[in-house]
Amino acid sequence: MMRLPPKTLVPALALSALASAALAHGYQAGNLGIQHPWSRETAPGQAVGGGFMTITNKSQSDDRLVSGTSPVAAEVQLHTMTMDGGVMRMRQVEGGIAVPARGTLELKPGSYHIMFMGLKRQLRQGERFPVTLRFQRAGRVTVQFAVQPVTSTGPIENGHAGH
């Protein structure tokens, strides 16, 4: 058992409550935990969709999200997005995205994200679709992306939006 100083107890309890909600849809790959992969629904004929998730690394060594594949898309790309003087710039990330040792990588709106390029079909609200992620150390892991309303800004579990 871990001994926690009293001050950290309340946030720890709050965190564990959050964690248990997130674990409703989480995956393990070695020392990596992947929480609630989600995607926005797409319009008929829309060729591109975005994907988001949180990856935690419990190990002492850095890992790296290198690539991905999915049956729903011709290509899975890693992108970043920045706001530069009011101008939105999206760029494909070369060489993957670091998942720092004992740290967290968040793929979220306004930041790093996955782009599903050349969607083979419409992504419909409420469904899940598989994506195989490849990490430098942890290797391959297949996770299910939950398709959420286009208006989502963060993952939803049991109908409640989380941020």
Place this chain on the structure above:
Amino acid sequence: MQDTEQKEPRSGFARLRTALWLVLGVATMVSLAVIYDRGHPAGDPANDYAHTFGGPFTLTAPDGSLVTEKTLAGKPYAIFFGFTRCPDVCPTSLARMARLRKQLGADGMKFNIVFVSVDPGHDKPADLGNYVALFGTPILGLTGTDAQLEQIKKGYGVYSAKVPQPGGDYTIDHTAAIYLMTARGEFSGTIDHQESDATALAKLKRLIA
């Protein structure tokens, strides 16, 4: 005015100096007023900026009909620029406008939401219609030819540029601001993506008041 003869020349200079200061003061006030006006184009009819911003445009709606600034006149509107492949600023802005409209209740329909795709290469008018329909509130999706888009981008001071991607595809860098326009087509303000919903809501209330 009690000038002696001896002081007459100096006094004349003093008067001239006073007059010059007055002129300078008035000029300063006028230029400050102009600067203030430019910085605060709040729909004042005497305001040049509000009039020149935006201006004429012709774009195509999802049903194929042409939409110009005259089509939009008569109702305030919030207009912004993007593309359907945009990862999050565009859906986030669209979702936000839909949410703010809901928060305005019955007043929510007192303004139009206009989304202009600056990616005519990927976004055909009908595709754009399908995309904006996802947001659950009436949104007018417009696009046009490169020349038509150049015209409206210039009018609204919007930057957008194609950026080649590995593999031959491209993405688009673009201005993310939301422009608020009055029923007369005059610039009223902007909503920035970093502003709180409360601030944005206050601006919309002012727009439709």
